[in-house]
Structures are given as structure tokens and as C-alpha cells.
Amino acid sequence: GQSLEQPSEVTAVEGAIVQINCTYQTSGFYGLSWYQQHDGGAPTFLSYNGLDGLEETGRFSSFLSRSDSYGYLLLQELQMKDSASYFCAVKAAGNKLTFGGGTRVLVKP
């Protein structure tokens, strides 16, 4: 089976940096991906790490260490619009995704 752990909530101010950690226990791991979901909306894909290391996409970066079964999403230069839930998800065979519980990020002025 698959299980993923991530913090339930993080609060930060505009302009700050937030790191959301994700640890996982899986069988058949192919990669770790991240998603953003605003209240009432559908998830949107942010990034994917299939190999160890850092992937940077604008203000958001994602990191993976396969040996540690650990990854993180880094949100830089936080903006009010970044207030949302963020999910890590393990990709298994057949492109199936298992999601973590989600981290609610609250950005304050």
C-alpha cells in the first residue's frame, strides 16, 4: 500500500518562504508530484520529481530524495493568492496517483 505524510497547516506572511515536507511509504514508486487546490476548486498540477534533486518552476520548487522517501515543495515570495491546499502524491504504475492528506497554507498580509 501507499501512505504519505505532510503537515496539516502552515501559516506565513506575504513575501515569506514556505517549505511543505512530504514523507512516503510505498510499493512501486515512480515519482512524487505536487498539486495546488483552492477552496471549492479542482486540483492543478504544480510539479513532478521522478529523479532525486530539485525542480524549479518560477516561485515554486520541488525536491525529492528517493533514498530518504522524502520530498518537499518550496513556495517562495508568497502571495495572498497562494493561500490554498497543497497535496503531494506518489505516482505508481499506470500513472495512478495516491495523494497525501494535504497541507493548508494560509498567507497573511
Add this chain to the structure above:
Amino acid sequence: GAVVSQHPSRVICKSGTSVKIECRSLDFQATTMFWYRQFPKKSLMLMATSNEGSKATYEQGVEKDKFLINHASLTLSTLTVTSAHPEDSSFYICSASGSDSGGFWAFFGQGTRLTVV
């Protein structure tokens, strides 16, 4: 970029009736689509994998006779909630994902908020 369109966005139905949710891939062909269910402030739970031209693969604990999935074409998958009850009220989301030379990608429909009264 690829777009997945889901309809309806909201539906209210009476207990005992059935509701059909459509999920379309607008500019690509999806041989596989995924259906998720999400309760308020909770994570997405995979219900089933919809396979074009063959039977869906259901996750453990999901009643296949209650949640009927049809994937008759490369651009359309449907989820029918049969004999709906209030406990079926939830946010249902379809998704298409895949891997290519550019890496992994995933797109989600807008979601359907089902309320059974």
C-alpha cells in the same frame, strides 16, 4: 495545453435517483482516466481507473455496481452514481495523467459537487 472538462459542476438530486457525471478530454485522447472522491477538507481518494473500451478497475472498497464507469470513446468517460443516498454527497473529480518525453503530466476536471437530499 491539454484540458479536461467535467460536467455538471453542481448537482442536487433526490435519494434513490441516479446521477451521471461526464468527463471529456478536449484536445487529446485519453485511453485512461481516473475518478476521485473528495470530502470537505480531506484528500482525494482514487475510486477507479477508467479504461477506454474495457471495464474500469475499481479500488478496494468502492462498489462497482453503485459507481458505474463507462469509457466508450477516447475522449469521454462517465461516472454514474446509482441509487444515490445522502452519504454519496461529495466532490467528484476526474483526471487524466500520463508520461511523455516532457515528463509526467496530470490534468483535472473542474469537479462535480453532488448533494443528495
